[in-house]
Amino acid sequence: xxxxxxxxxxxxxxxxxxxxxxxxxxxxxxxxxxxxxxxxxxxxxxxxxxxxxxxxxxxxxxxxxxxxxxxxxxxxxxxxxxxxxxxxxxxxxxxxxxxxxxxxxxxxxxxxxxxxxxxxxxxxxxxx
Amino acid sequence: xxxxxxxxxxxxxxxxxxxxxxxxxxxxxxxxxxxxxxxxxxxxxxxxxxxxxxxxxxxxxxxxxxxxxxxxxxxxxxxxxxxxxxxxxxxxxxxxxxxxxxxxxxxxxxxxxxxxxxxxxxxxxxxxxxxxxxxxxxxxxxxxxxxxxxxxxxxx
Ligand SMILES: [Mg+2]
Numbered sequence: 001x002x003x004x005x006x007x008x009x010x011x012x013x014x015x016x017x018x019x020x021x022x023x024x025x026x027x028x029x030x031x032x033x034x035x036x037x038x039x040x041x042x043x044x045x046x047x048x049x050x051x052x053x054x055x056x057x058x059x060x061x062x063x064x065x066x067x068x069x070x071x072x073x074x075x076x077x078x079x080x081x082x083x084x085x086x087x088x089x090x091x092x093x094x095x096x097x098x099x100x101x102x103x104x105x106x107x108x109x110x111x112x113x114x115x116x117x118x119x120x121x122x123x124x125x126x127x128x
Numbered sequence: 129x130x131x132x133x134x135x136x137x138x139x140x141x142x143x144x145x146x147x148x149x150x151x152x153x154x155x156x157x158x159x160x161x162x163x164x165x166x167x168x169x170x171x172x173x174x175x176x177x178x179x180x181x182x183x184x185x186x187x188x189x190x191x192x193x194x195x196x197x198x199x200x201x202x203x204x205x206x207x208x209x210x211x212x213x214x215x216x217x218x219x220x221x222x223x224x225x226x227x228x229x230x231x232x233x234x235x236x237x238x239x240x241x242x243x244x245x246x247x248x249x250x251x252x253x254x255x256x257x258x259x260x261x262x263x264x265x266x267x268x269x270x271x272x273x274x275x276x277x278x279x280x281x282x283x284x
Contacts, residue, residue: 008245009217009220009221009224010213010214010217011201011204011205011214011217011218011221012221014205014206015204015205015206018206054224054228054243054245055245056245082228083224083225083227083228083229083231083243084228084232085228085229085231085232086231086232086235103228103232104224104225104228105148105149105152105153105225105229106152106153107152107153
């Protein structure tokens with residue numbers, strides 16, 4: 001299984017890549033929402049998307065909507081990883097189909113825990 | 129005008145945002161001893177800037193000397209930033225994280241805002257010149273042997 005990490009910040013993608021290595025997942029990276037959708041369109045082995053909200057161009061919320069509207073991607077678990085920490089934004093993302101939500105700044109242990117939790121929310125393929 | 133009470137509330141939000149970032153991502157508690165204006169420095173300086181729109185038009189600036197920033201980015205990313213773009217990217221994300229936390233803390237207040245993509249400027253002997261009527265809230269945090277200055281300027 002591959003995890004797609006989407007964030008316009010290279011340092012955040014690097015932190016996330018390090019965490020995914022600990023969990024022994026292969027990491028794919030996109031620095032924009034547009035690139036994320038292009039990667040999704042080209043593969044069928046992505047089991048989790050970690051999604052920033054604020055990015056130049058397409059926002060994370062727009063990527064989430066596009067994923068949930070497309071039967072190829074509607075079932076892929078998505079965790080938002082974002083500085084948007086207000087309650088109404090968290091509720092909105094969950095309503096739009098996000099499976100989990102992590103507010104930056106985060107400690108790496110929290111990231112690892114939430115990635116594990118989010119995958120557990122999927123169809124059970126990776127939850128054992 | 130910013131009343132003393134308002135100044136205290138916004139400065140408190142900035143201090144809390146800096147603390148949350150430093151404790152989570154650097155494993156360090158900042159020292160808020162001295163909130164004066166930025167010291168003139170001949171070190172190379174890196175400034176993260178973000179325009180914030182809301183009830184007020186604001187400019188957020190985060191200023192860190194290059195040596196301190198290199199150490200902070202190393203603490204965040206796990207290894208030494210090699211290229212100038214890595215340092216700028218780290219500065220941009222520090223600005224983004226601090227702005228996002230301040231936004232969350234100030235939700236529901238007249239100072240609440242939306243965030244925008246950060247910009248980064250760097251150079252030696254950078255000066256900041258403001259008309260005396262523009263209001264500025266300054267917080268300085270000691271971290272990793274250097275200092276991080278956060279300024280919130282009401283530009284409209
Ligand atoms: Mg971002």
